[in-house]
Amino acid sequence: MQTPKKEAVLITNQALRFTLTDFGKVVETYEKQLQKEHLMILENPNIEKWELLHQKTKRNFERFMVVREIKDKYNKMTPFKKMFPFAPRKEYKNMDFLCDILNPILTKEIPSERGTFISLENTKSHLFGLKEKFVGLKRIESLSEESERISKNELKDVFCRFLENFFTRMHVVRCYVEMEDTAEAYIMLRETYTENRYSFIEIKRDNEDFRAAISRAAMYSIQKSMVGGWKGEYKLDVAAISLPKIRSIIGRVTFELGDGGMLESCSLEITEPVEWEDDGEEACRFLNHIGSCIENLNDDETQ
Structure with missing residues (x-):
């Protein structure tokens, strides 16, 4: 996912605030939301608003996974770094x-x-x-x-x-x-x-x-x-x-x-x-x- 510079700064700051427990909870929430929206689209294929909502959730989830990757790298750093x-x-x-x-x-x-x-x-x-x-x-x-x-x-x-x-x-x-x-x-x-x-x-x-x-x-x-x-x-x-x-x-x-x-x-x-x-x-x-x-x-x- 291509990330603009300003958004990258926000993502990095967000990553530093999260704990591993936070990550687990958010991933679980996103996964449930994606499943729910996917079912709604299957049941109502002509409802455009569900497709737009689903696309937005997917983008947010992708962004969050970038946050998680940054946090993982941060946790592996030495105290000096x-x-x-x-x-x-x-x-x-x-x-x-x-x-x-x-x-x-x-x-x-x-x-x-x-x-x-x-x-x-x-x-x-x-x-x-x-x-x-x-x-x-x-x-x-x-x-x-x-x-x-x-x-x-x-x-x-x-x-x-x-x-x-x-x-x-x-x-x-x-x-x-x-x-x-x-x-x-x-x-x-x-x-x-x-x-x-x-x-x-x-x-x-x-x-x-x-x-x-x-x-x-x-x-x-x-x-x-x-x-x-x-x-x-x-x-x-x-x-x-x-x-x-x-x-x-x-x-x-x-x-x-x-x-x-x-x-x-x-x-x-x-x-x-x-x-x-x-x-x-x-x-x-x-x-x-x-x-x-x-x-x-x-x-x-x-x-």
Whole structure:
């Protein structure tokens, strides 16, 4: 059945309101009505109004079956797909929608949940090498005889190796992490001794949208938490970084999952973008922030 766009919207909204019990009752009602009208037409073949009524009922029934098909597909969706009708990699096209769900709040500072465990001295000792590496890549890119552009993946690999200097034993730095819908998160930092602590870091090239990057990191974190399906409140530390100039935003998303892993409330704290100076302070703050990882705030994670 061909369905006009406006009617398709109404059908979809109707589908989301129906329960499976509702569907069963309506199908039964339609079937009885169709049988009744069919008998009336057979008994009174010359009565035109019954034929018109029967045709109208058939059209309504066909429309209702489309509604039922939509509802069946909706019921098979994961909680994340029900809440976000697009993949995280499409976040830049849906920022207004995301802001309504994530409720971003700009803040000057996000205190670390676990205190400082990476020192400023240790940060500075590795930051110099990272900056030198990026200077070298930019120099290569600027050479007239070099036609290739340094890819985002290459920049990301360099940054991952930098992170690995700080996160060992209790943490693992993962790149190209496969998510749902064939999506791929850039970097996930997770603790090795528990399933329930991790942070997502999104990478952008210089001059790309930071707000979209931090929103994507938040979406990946929510998505992974929904897969676990544990009810309760969560705090997730997320971050975005632009390369090769090395500017960063840190964020913390707090949300609550209800029955079936459905998102019930959410807020996202984010800071202004900052550039990593040679003194290492911003780099150190970034590292300690993402090292806090995710925390399920429930006493009982099995509920």
